[in-house]
Amino acid sequence: MMKQLVVLSGKGGTGKTSVAAALAVLAxxxxxxxxxxxDVDAANLAILLDPIEEERVDFVSPETAAIDxxxxxxxxxxxxxxxxDAIPVEDSVYRVDPLGCxxxxxxxxxxxEDAIRMExxxxxxxxxxxxxxxxxxxxxxxxxxxxxGKLVSEVRREARRSALDGGADFILIxxxxxxxxxxxxxxxxxxxxxxxxxxxxxxxxxxxxxxGAAEHFDVxxxxxxxxxxxNPGKTAEIERFAARDGLEIWGRIPYDREVPRTLxxxxxxxxxxxxxxxxAIAEIWxxxxxxxxxxxxxxxxxx
Amino acid sequence: MILAVASGKGGTGKTTVAIGLxxxxxxxxxxxxxxxxxxxxxxxxxxxxxEWEEERRVGVLLPExxxxxxxxxxxxxxxxxxxxxAVVNGKVLLFDDLCHGCGSCMRxxxxxxxxxxxxxxxxxxAGRAGAILFARGVLDVGRAMAPPxxxxxxxxxxxxxxxxxxxxxxxxxxxxxxxxxxxxxxxxRVLLVxxxxxxxxxxxxxAIGLxxxxxxxxxxVVLNRAxxxxxxxxxxxxxxxxxxxxxxxxxxxxxxxxxEGIAPDHAVPEVGRAFRDLLLVLAGREGG
Ligand code: SF4
Ligand code: SF4
Ligand code: SF4
Ligand code: SF4
Numbered sequence: 001m002m003k004q005l006v007v008l009s010g011k012g013g014t015g016k017t018s019v020a021a022a023l024a025v026l027a028x029x030x031x032x033x034x035x036x037x038x039d040v041d042a043a044n045l046a047i048l049l050d051p052i053e054e055e056r057v058d059f060v061s062p063e064t065a066a067i068d069x070x071x072x073x074x075x076x077x078x079x080x081x082x083x084x085d086a087i088p089v090e091d092s093v094y095r096v097d098p099l100g101c102x103x104x105x106x107x108x109x110x111x112x113e114d115a116i117r118m119e120x121x122x123x124x125x126x127x128x129x130x131x132x133x134x135x136x137x138x139x140x141x142x143x144x145x146x147x148x149g150k151l152v153s154e155v156r157r158e159a160r161r162s163a164l165d166g167g168a169d170f171i172l173i174x175x176x177x178x179x180x181x182x183x184x185x186x187x188x189x190x191x192x193x194x195x196x197x198x199x200x201x202x203x204x205x206x207x208x209x210x211x212g213a214a215e216h217f218d219v220x221x222x223x224x225x226x227x228x229x230x231n232p233g234k235t236a237e238i239e240r241f242a243a244r245d246g247l248e249i250w251g252r253i254p255y256d257r258e259v260p261r262t263l264x265x266x267x268x269x270x271x272x273x274x275x276x277x278x279x280a281i282a283e284i285w286x287x288x289x290x291x292x293x294x295x296x297x298x299x300x301x302x303x
Numbered sequence: 304m305i306l307a308v309a310s311g312k313g314g315t316g317k318t319t320v321a322i323g324l325x326x327x328x329x330x331x332x333x334x335x336x337x338x339x340x341x342x343x344x345x346x347x348x349x350x351x352x353x354e355w356e357e358e359r360r361v362g363v364l365l366p367e368x369x370x371x372x373x374x375x376x377x378x379x380x381x382x383x384x385x386x387x388x389a390v391v392n393g394k395v396l397l398f399d400d401l402c403h404g405c406g407s408c409m410r411x412x413x414x415x416x417x418x419x420x421x422x423x424x425x426x427x428x429a430g431r432a433g434a435i436l437f438a439r440g441v442l443d444v445g446r447a448m449a450p451p452x453x454x455x456x457x458x459x460x461x462x463x464x465x466x467x468x469x470x471x472x473x474x475x476x477x478x479x480x481x482x483x484x485x486x487x488x489x490x491x492r493v494l495l496v497x498x499x500x501x502x503x504x505x506x507x508x509x510a511i512g513l514x515x516x517x518x519x520x521x522x523x524v525v526l527n528r529a530x531x532x533x534x535x536x537x538x539x540x541x542x543x544x545x546x547x548x549x550x551x552x553x554x555x556x557x558x559x560x561x562x563e564g565i566a567p568d569h570a571v572p573e574v575g576r577a578f579r580d581l582l583l584v585l586a587g588r589e590g591g
Contacts, residue, residue: 011344012477013314017502041478042312042506063384083364083405085454085488099484099517104405105384143479143512149447177313177477178343181447201564202318202346209344209444216445231562257553260531264500 002163003292004171004190006038008214010206012177014198015226015253019284020174021048021268026285028133032168035131036159037138038152038186039176040124048268051129051136059154061123061145063103065096071115078107078116099144121145126154128162135162149181156186170292179206179213187214192291193221194250199234207238211245222248222291224284227255248291251284253277304589305464305471307490309514310497311506313477316527316551317496319567320578321474322350324494326568327578328470329434336464337432339439340486341476342425342452348439349564351432361440361455362423363404363448368395372416379408379417400447425452427459436460449482457489470582479509487514491589492521494548499532504539511545521588525581528553549581 007020017039024045027033037045065086067078072094079087079094086100087107096107098121108116123145129136137159139151156173163171173190176182187193193214197207207223214221223242228235235252242249253259256274263269269277308321318341325337339347366379366388375393380386387401388408399422409417424446429438440456442449453476464471475486487493493514497503507524515522524540529550540547551557551574560570568575 011313011346013312041480042502042509044312044502044505047501047505081406081410097488100488102403102405103384104403104407105382106405106407106410109382109407109411141480143509144484144517146481146484178449178482179444180343180442180449180482182480183343184447198562200562201349202344202561205346205349206344212444230558234562257531260500260528263502264532266501 002169002171004173005192005194005288006173006175006187006190007194007196008175008183008187008210009177009196009203010179010210011203014196014203016196017044017048017174018259018263018269019194019196019224019226020045020172022270022281023285023288024049024133024172025268025270026282027170027172027288030289031170032166033134033170033172034159034163034166034168035134035136036155036171036173037136038155038173038182040139040141040151040155040182041176043138043140045174046129046136046138047266048263049131049133049136051131053127053129055128057126058122059124059126059139059151060120062150063118063120064098064101065103065105065107065116066119067095068115068117069093071113073113075112077110077112081106081110102146124151126151126158128158134168135166137162149185152176152182152185179209183210183213184217187219188217190219193219194224194288195221196224196226197238198227199225199231199238201234204234204237204241208241222250222287224250225252228252230255248287250287251280253280304469304492304585305461305473305490306585307473307475307487307493309475309483309487309493309495309510310477311479311495311510312497312502315496315498315503317477318347318350318474319561320494320496320525320527321472322347322566323568323574323578324582325435325470325472326566327575327582331579334469335434336436336438336460336469336471337474338456338460338471339474340453340456341474342440342442342449342456343476343482345439345441347474348437350566351435351437353430353432353437355428355430357429359427359459360423361425361427361452362421363402363451364406364419365399365402365404365422366397366408366417367420369416369418370394372414374414376413378411378413382407382411404451424448427456429460449476450485453482453485479513483513487518487520490520492523492585494523494525496525496527497536498528499526499534499536501535503532504536507536507539511543523548523585525549525551527551548584549577551577
């Protein structure tokens with residue numbers, strides 16, 4: 001049965017993408033996998049995976065309003081109705097700020113002069129690329145474009161289709177930071193979320209929040225601690241958190257300055273010269289495989 | 304000056320820089336407001352330890368239909384841009400999670416059958432951290448929409464905060480879509496914190512595309528862990544004519560202090576001086 005695993009972190013920059021790329025490398029040696037980069041705001045997985053682009057499909061934004069200056073009589077009703085402060089007025093000229101507009105149409109319904117139309121703009125594109133490790137589905141969202149949740153859902157739908165067509169049994173998803181709509185879109189219906197945390201007060205704070213969000217959407221979790229020896233005391237705190245919540249810790253990646261050097265060369269950390277790092281990644285993949293293969297109960301249940 | 308500190312990529316040190324600047328300005332006796340707009344991962348309080356004084360719940364206004372007045376005409380469902388309403392067998396159904404609280408259904412209902420109630424999706428907190436006025440928004444776990452919480456936070460505390468001699472520091476969320484747009488709108492300038500890696504460069508391009516190109520704001524760059532990568536970010540900034548106003552070398556002491564929730568200038572005094580200098584540079588830009 002096809003399994004889906006999403007890598008999340010709450011706080012950004014804890015090593016989510018590095019872990020996802022390394023797992024992709026190791027998983028692809030044994031399995032047929034499909035990859036999805038669901039962090040469409042900051043899509044970085046491709047940087048580490050030597051992709052060759054195969055398909056590019058435009059993505060249009062949700063609607064935004066526009067005022068026709070020929071028809072507008074500057075009555076101001078639209079600005080009054082807009083709850084998103086998206087219709088500023090300057091020298092009694094009303095115009096829509098497309099970056100503030102949420103496309104709710106409230107202005108359109110109240111305008112007595114029928115001066116408002118709804119428009120759609122290109123908002124980015126969705127990509128399918130071939131990598132040495134499997135097909136990669138990713139996307140590029142234009143800066144400021146709205147609704148990354150919707151684009152995330154499209155990326156995941158395409159990844160699922162590729163996996164079904166190609167007989168892959170594992171979809172690995174690099175998720176976005178935070179706990180809001182893109183994270184929800186990236187993790188609904190997955191079999192497991194792997195949470196990457198650093199031993200810092202902020203990462204621990206956000207770990208609890210992303211864990212809460214996953215629980216809210218019924219997604220079981222496991223934990224990886226990155227740079228664990230930067231602060232062993234905080235790592236112990238993460239371990240206590242995991243024990244209390246019945247979560248498995250799949251691995252502890254040591255802090256090593258060879259890691260950023262490897263990433264700067266655009267190589268996954270499976271190629272990091274530091275042996276401790278490579279060993280930790282191998283253990284994480286072992287744990288992931290075990291969890292996937294455990295047929296009756298595919299992923300560890302929550303305590 | 305309303306200064307937004309943003310980053311594109313998460314974990315580049317955005318909060319560290321925002322805190323460092325706020326503390327440097329406060330140490331000089333300026334009136335400083337710090338707004339943590341990263342409502343999905345609000346961390347600045349872990350470093351500034353404010354004493355909370357005020358709290359309020361915020362969210363979206365959800366419609367409520369009075370079945371006595373409703374005739375099942377379907378107008379509300381027709382005007383809703385998000386299909387958050389449906390009329391089934393003459394009864395109105397609302398899908399809470401889809402509603403943006405725009406008020407159209409209420410305004411357009413011919414029977415005046417709709418009223419609104421606040422559906423809370425987050426909270427705002429404010430207090431004092433020494434001389435710094437501190438406020439943050441926190442999105443409730445399990446809720447999808449960060450922008451309304453950010454919007455309410457700014458409406459609550461930002462009014463007048465950017466006046467002469469004052470400094471408002473907005474700690475923005477990572478990324479380059481809706482929550483960042485909501486934070487950056489109305490700022491005077493943006494400081495983008497990045498790292499000299501291919502990830503940092505890619506996400507910096509996104510952040511510049513938003514802050515400078517789409518929003519038309521003046522932009523400066525801070526390079527964190529400046530010695531831990533390549534020179535691609537520097538070359539990019541030079542080509543684009545974007546000043547790199549501060550380079551912070553990697554320092555295990557800063558990283559360890561950060562992990563304990565200790566402000567960077569507290570751990571390494573030179574960093575505090577660097578932030579004071581940076582403030583002067585930014586103030587000079589604003590003036591000239
Ligand atoms: S569509 Fe909605 S958000 Fe956009 S300008 Fe009109 S009222 Fe404002
Ligand atoms: S409601 Fe219509 S006519 Fe009135 S200011 Fe807005 S666009 Fe112009
Ligand atoms: S528009 Fe008003 S009367 Fe018509 S279905 Fe909706 S709530 Fe009922
Ligand atoms: S308030 Fe707006 S978004 Fe919510 S149900 Fe009414 S029309 Fe739809």
